Amino acid sequence: MQQTSLATKSIGLKKLTIKEIARLADVSEGTVDRVIHNRGGVSERTRQKIQTILDMHEFSLNPIASALANSKKFAIAVLIPRKDERSDYWEMPYQGMEQALVRIRDFGFSVRYFLFDQFDENSFLASFDEMLATAPDGVIVAPVFASEAAQKLPLLERKQIPYLFIDSQLAGFESLSFVGQDSFESGVVAARLMSMFLSEKGKSVILQTRRNISNHDAIFKRIGGYQSFFVTNKPANEVLTLMVSETDPVEHIAANIRAFLAENPKVEGVFVPSSRISTFSHLFPSTIALIGFDTTTGNIQALEKGEIKFLISQKSFDQGYQAVLLLFDYLLYKKVPRRQYFCDIEIILKENIRYTSFANNNSKIYPDFK
Amino acid sequence: MQQTSLATKSIGLKKLTIKEIARLADVSEGTVDRVIHNRGGVSERTRQKIQTILDMHEFSLNPIASALANSKKFAIAVLIPRKDERSDYWEMPYQGMEQALVRIRDFGFSVRYFLFDQFDENSFLASFDEMLATAPDGVIVAPVFASEAAQKLPLLERKQIPYLFIDSQLAGFESLSFVGQDSFESGVVAARLMSMFLSEKGKSVILQTRRNISNHDAIFKRIGGYQSFFVTNKPANEVLTLMVSETDPVEHIAANIRAFLAENPKVEGVFVPSSRISTFSHLFPSTIALIGFDTTTGNIQALEKGEIKFLISQKSFDQGYQAVLLLFDYLLYKKVPRRQYFCDIEIILKENIRYTSFANNNSKIYPDFK
């Protein structure tokens, strides 16, 4: 069995040090170092001799010793939205990144945050410039404003600063990787769950907010996935759409909803493809099944009150954690990541909310967590 | 906002080195080292003087330098079941541990596996002894055989070898921590999901296997959680129990089930509290909703065929990963973990199975994972 063989893998050939390589090649340690790091200033003949020995022994640096000797510090810059009154969603990736930092700071890594207003394109542009001025070694960016990001990202590419997308991704860029959710499939999951609450000809409605949606792309994909599920698997369950404006007075929205439901008596479920479900959930009768996204504080409360059946979590804590470690591995070990890493599409209901990774790692939200 | 303040936290007082502490205390570095590590052989007066300075400057060791200087190697021993023909469940924690090892091996850590047969108490005892003979620095153990584990664990305590439980835990032991699922609550989650498939007076049945259940404790707790949900929330939905013997010929079991369903026509759902649901799922009509545990290969196939509605995942990959890192933090930084860490109670259906952490990290299972 594989487990046993792997357990003894380390028995193989002994790992050599630079000193030993130098002795084998009959050169000094400094010259070996030059070859390993491609620092140049080595004759081709010497370089080849050393490289051969390096390869033969599958030499790899001891990163501990490197980190100690190296004055090189690695600065990771993070460009994500600030949490605000409306949503504390972005607190979670931040917590995940801080947790990852604990694992890597001894290697000379630091993480600096450049936060912007997720409803203000200009604040994104300003934060980007501020970030760029610090000349970071690597960048993690949430490109929630597609065109503004598209305008700025080439600056990173020109400076050869590696960056990876978190939360949402943009096509056509030389990003190192992407860490986030498969939005289309998360819409499919929402639809599958919704279908369990619908009668044979029951209808569901997609609740879209007219403005103040950052992250359009993810939301459109979720809607696409949701609709595609019903078209394919449950064509008898019609899917409607209701637009509301978040900035309207609540009574206005409530009246809107009442009128819509009166007109459409067969509506048995509501799908909110943004993270804003708790803004509306109390406006629907409890006979209607509600499904939304993201474990923000407001959404958790609505879930616990029973207003919502399911939330789908993007595991944004994990996203932050993984993004930082991917960049670490790339910068320190030159390990090139895959093009994309999809986090879990986690299904949350009242009974398992206390166990999601964020709660587990963050005593602030559940101070009495056993 | 907290994020900003934390980002500049490091600006505070400069971190001192042992050399600087030694200069301040007017002693040699060696003496400072003795105090830091409680190695003894230091006069009380000197010790106090140094300790005060250490405290004043909130001195902490640079673990990178420690690791490099230290000839000390840390051996972690892992005592878990071997995967077998019936189930590849235990492959997952193993993969998680290997992943964690990548992050810590440069610090001199190694992980050695002592695998046993999860249906053979004696193999557990033998593996335990073999493990003990290697004098590990820390142990991760899955105490699936409660009494055998209870018999052996005092040996670790006597040798002052720290150990933590994974997967299931035993009360009354000086374990460092526990990493696993809250089994009772996972039963509650299963019940909540099941309730969505039951008509007003529909019944569900708990399918118990008579023998070859290791991990009794977790299974009993899941059953307890399941029943408690219905008693509290849906008393009209009766919960029955059906015992089958896994070792019987399939036709025998199938006949059993047919007879049971004929006798109990209101049965609309089946809950399998072990990981063995795929052994039985094809024996039930598709009108009956099945819910089980664990994303083993067999269970995943049954889920994808549509035989099963939901699986509940124990996130065992994460369990392995976290267990190793907890032990690492404890051994290297003396960071004492919490008494228990509960992993996500993850709800898996056909549409999100591809995104669970294990699949994401293990290209073997999903070689074509995009």
Added chain:
DNA sequence: CTGAAAGCGCTTACAG
């Protein structure tokens, strides 16, 4: 009980 020195494996000026 305490200090001086060497060493962990790599990196960085500096000299030639």
Added chain:
DNA sequence: CTGAAAGCGCTTACAG
């Protein structure tokens, strides 16, 4: 183009 030496911050014998 190459080497010798000092240094990263801690640990380990060894000497006294």
